[in-house]
Amino acid sequence: QVQLVESGGGLVQAGGSLRLSCAASGRAFSSYTMAWFRQAPGKERDLVAAIRWNGGSTVYADSVKGRFTISRDNAKNTVYLQMNSLKPEDTAVYYCAANRSPVVAVPEYYSYWGQGTQVTVSS
DSSP: OOEEEOOOOOOETOOOEEEEEEEETTTTGSSSEEEEEEEOOTSSEEEEEOTTTSSOEEEOOGGGGGTTEEEEEEETTTTEEEOOOGGGGGOOOEEEHHHHHHHSSGGOOOEOOOOOOEEEEOO
């Protein structure tokens, strides 16, 4: 069992930055692929970024490449999402998720989810 708690969301102006954190409790955090998804009102939950268990491989949505960076600290059981050059279209609830499957882009493959944190980018 893994429990995930996100933090760091908030209101920011376009062009600004935020850093999201996801603290995990439970065993074997370092064995999970960790990811950030986001969901805007009326839209599906989409992958933002994912990072393999050892941090050696990352995946990003095209819309955030070059602006967002995912990282993890297995010693602290924490995964981060540094978001720079934020745009109004980045506004959504951001969710942290954990997965032991090789499939990273499909939400249904993730076993554990956090409660979400709101990110609002004003123009």
